[in-house]
Amino acid sequence: MGVSIYGLMGDRGNGVVRETFAVVYAPKKKKRVPANCVQEMDSEQAALAASSPERKRHAAVVAGPSTSSESQKIYYLVRWLN
Numbered sequence: 001m002g003v004s005i006y007g008l009m010g011d012r013g014n015g016v017v018r019e020t021f022a023v024v025y026a027p028k029k030k031k032r033v034p035a036n037c038v039q040e041m042d043s044e045q046a047a048l049a050a051s052s053p054e055r056k057r058h059a060a061v062v063a064g065p066s067t068s069s070e071s072q073k074i075y076y077l078v079r080w081l082n
Contacts, residue, residue, distance in 0.1 A: 019078055021047040022062045034066050034071035051082055058082055
């Protein structure tokens with residue numbers, strides 16, 4: 001059984017971490033993604049249309065941004081859409 005990603009996230013900056021659709025540049029599919037690799041999208045359809053798996057740009061649902069322990073802005077993967 002999996003662990004909720006919300007139990008792992010802490011946002012010391014804004015206090016609110018939200019879920020959003022996005023296109024994520026991910027040469028390797030990881031659970032934490034730097035903010036500069038994430039392009040937020042308005043809808044699931046927009047994320048799927050803008051994705052390009054052959055260019056390693058995948059549609060996803062992400063939560064964030066959050067601040068890591070290294071003071072970097074990151075997003076957490078909720079689920080891949082493609």
